[in-house]
Amino acid sequence: MAIEQVPLREQAHSLGPAQYGTPVHQAAEPLPVSAWIHTRTGHHHVVGVAVAWTSKAARIRYTDDHGREGYAWVWANAVTRR
Template identity: 60%
Template structure:
């Protein structure tokens, strides 16, 4: 069963490559994390998986309250390992 993607209008704001632009580490298995994201509705904490990172940022995969999947690059300080 395919997971629906979060529509762009509802997705978390993602950092651009110029903000996280270091070599990217990609783990063999995602790391479970809690992360703060910013959406059009404001800031909120999500349960997520870190699927890649740099010294300054992490790329997370998360599900919204409707069970839709989203991805975003967020600052490393917004992520905490669970």
């Protein structure tokens, strides 16, 4: 059974390449994290995994309040390892 994706209008704001920088390190195995994301409706605390990172930011795969999956680049200080 496929996991539903977060609709575009409800996705987290994601940093762009100029913001998150290089080099990008891909996780060999996703790291469990919790993170703060920003959407059109405000800030939300989510649970997920880090799938990539730089010295400034992490790309997370998260699950929203409705059980849908989303991805976003967020600042490193918004992410905590679980």
